[in-house]
Amino acid sequence: MNCPATHLDSVAVEADAPIGAAEVLARARSARVYDVARVSPLDEAPLLSARLTRRVLLKREDQQPVFSFKLRGAYNRMVQLDAGQRARGVIAASAGNHAQGVALAAARLGIQATIVMPVTAPQVKVDAVRRLGGNAVQIVLSGDSYSDAQATAAQLQAERGSLFVHPFDDIDVIAGQATVGLELLQQHPGPLQAVFVPVGGGGLLAGMAACIKSLRPEVQVIGVQMVDSDAMARSLEAGERVLLGEVGLFSDGTAVKQVGSLNFALCQRHVDAMLRVDTDEICAAIRDIYQETRSVPEPAGALALAGLKQYAAAHPPAEGALVAVVSGANMNFDRLRFVAERAELGEQREAIFAVTIPEERGSFRRFCAALGKHSITEFNYRIGDASSAHIFVGVQIASRDEREALVAAFQAQAFDVLDLTDDELAKLHLRHMIGGRSPLARDELLYRFEFPERPGALVRFLDQLHPDWNVSLFHYRNHGADYGRILVGIQVPAHELVLFQRFLASLGYPHRNESDHPAYRLLLGS
Incomplete structure (x- = not known):
């Protein structure tokens, strides 16, 4: 997901900052952090530098004694x-x-x-x-x-x-985090184009921005957030602190509904831009850091690099290095399966399609010809009816242009094609469930639910399903994340729809009606 940057040079200021950059800088210089912390390395990233055609450096806060800044x-x-x-x-x-x-x-x-x-x-x-x-x-x-x-x-x-002891909205906490910026400037006195910083409540960004802008005002300081946990970006756009109703939990280290007041005021004055990245971009950045360092960051730890890559794709090379703060490496091992699955999509190295071909001799050969020499990452097939067949296919690609070329190749064979590469429902559920039409699934409604992942959570969800409505489709997969995701088909007669909406509200789980989703209609719907 390539979200445009939020540039902050024209954002209105909510109120006078209670503290200024000079005070943050003074406190950072006298901070007692080195009683327990170490000066973290500023490492070259040669693979990324070659790929992005500019010098990329990683500030390795994942190497602290607690694996975080x-x-x-x-x-x-x-x-x-x-x-x-x-x-x-x-x-x-x-x-x-x-x-x-x-x-x-x-x-x-x-x-x-x-x-x-x-x-x-x-x-x-x-x-x-x-x-x-x-x-x-x-x-x-x-x-x-x-x-x-x-x-x-x-x-x-x-x-x-x-x-x-507040995790971010405290001047001494901010000053402690600001020492990351002081170290960085001492380690790299040469040209710096931009420093990318992960953002939750804003302590690290506020402290680093205040110090860097005080000492090297020409260096851009850019915050990076998840698209579903973007309280700082929204606050800076609005000119006042915004309270989010819900936050995504994949990047648990930055899942904050409202940023700190001190942090917000400092960021208004000293942060140049904000970037938003999605789950796939973070997973790709986790893999990049592993390939460079053989260390596995947590999702929040890879946020800054995901933003750096997004920035590099949108801006031509300029003088000075790009630096990403690798903020932490407290990764649950069982989450790696999900990260590995999504990294290819985040790097745009895999495309996913649903293709309808006529059920006739030679169709499959023409389908394979349209694929050319691309490697297949996933292939699911089931006959649709006497006249057509539906295929769900994953294909390795090198660029977005190849993805568009594949769509054109399918269309040239007169095949109907749905590009599902950016479709969350397809990536999470439908790719595992192809071939499930049923004449018995009358009055079926399709819903996605999310719930906090904890022991017994799935059983509690099932217990709350209304006994009068039949469950006609169910898909759940543990992704090793902090929240579970379920796809449910429930048979609800038309005269009970109002009662069903009340039931959904009573559940208290975030949910989305996917009954009109085109891939569901094509591959599963009755």
Whole structure:
């Protein structure tokens, strides 16, 4: 998905910034981060540099002791607590990486910490918090997102009187994260065109932008967000902080519904542009980082590189290197299957088509001729009726031009073709379900649902399905992600549609009606 950049030079300012770049810079220079953090490498990326025809560098925050930059801000905040504050202990809310920083700081400084994490937090992060904090840390699992965990943490703070260590909206946390920018400038005094920074709540972007713009104002600072977790981009476009109703959970480290007020004000003044990327682009960037470093970043850790690649595709080469911050590597191993499946699509190296050919002698030969010498990545076939056959096919490609050429080749053979390469329903579900028309599936409605992935979640979903409506189609696959995705066909007579809509509202899960989806009508619908 090639989303246009949000350029910020003309964005209205919500209010005077409570802190300025000079203060961030001064605090960053005196930050105590190196009690626990290390100066992370700034590595060359030769494969990407050759492919993008410009110099690409990776700032390797995935090599920190907690495999994320977050310990910088957490420790810098906690090391400055006085004796009374330390005695009362601290509370934090985090999807995982900030939690690890707080846990390490608590153990090092002898402070008792309660850390609230979403139930959807990757197990690798929960285990790491427990290991790093030891007896100094109590873990509370609550809610499905960072915002839910934060609400629980606020309640506990009110009860206990402990200090809340915010993951991003705190000047000392921002200053700690800003040291990434200071290191980068010291490591690369030569020409820099742009620095790409992943964005959730905005602590890293605000701190790095304030320092880089103070010392090297000619360098562009560009934030990168997921298309479904773009609170900072929307806020900067609106000129005020925006609260998102829902956030995507694939990039759990940046799944924040509202950015911090300090972070927002600093980003308004010092960030040049924002980019949005999708899941496939992140998966492709994860693979790129692995090929360059043999390290596997988490989705948030690959956000910046996905944005860098999008930027490079839209802008001609210019003087100076492009730098992406690899912000973390706390990846659940079972998520790699999903990443591998989607990386080819994110790199536009695979195209997916549904092709209808006449059921007659020679048709299949003409179909194969239209494919030419392209490698087949997936092939599903089932006869449609006496006159036609439907084929679902995945094809390796080298560029978007090849994809368009394949469509033209199919059309030249008078085949009907649907290009499904950018179609989420096809990529998640239909590619695994080809050939399922049924004369018994009368009054079938097709819906997609998403729900937080946790033990027993699928069973609870099934328990809530109305017993009076027959389930005529069901597809679920565990993708190793933080949320499950289900495709359901439910037979609902026309006179019960109003009741069915009430049922959907009562479920409380995000859902989408796919009953008119063209690929469903072609391949599965009755």
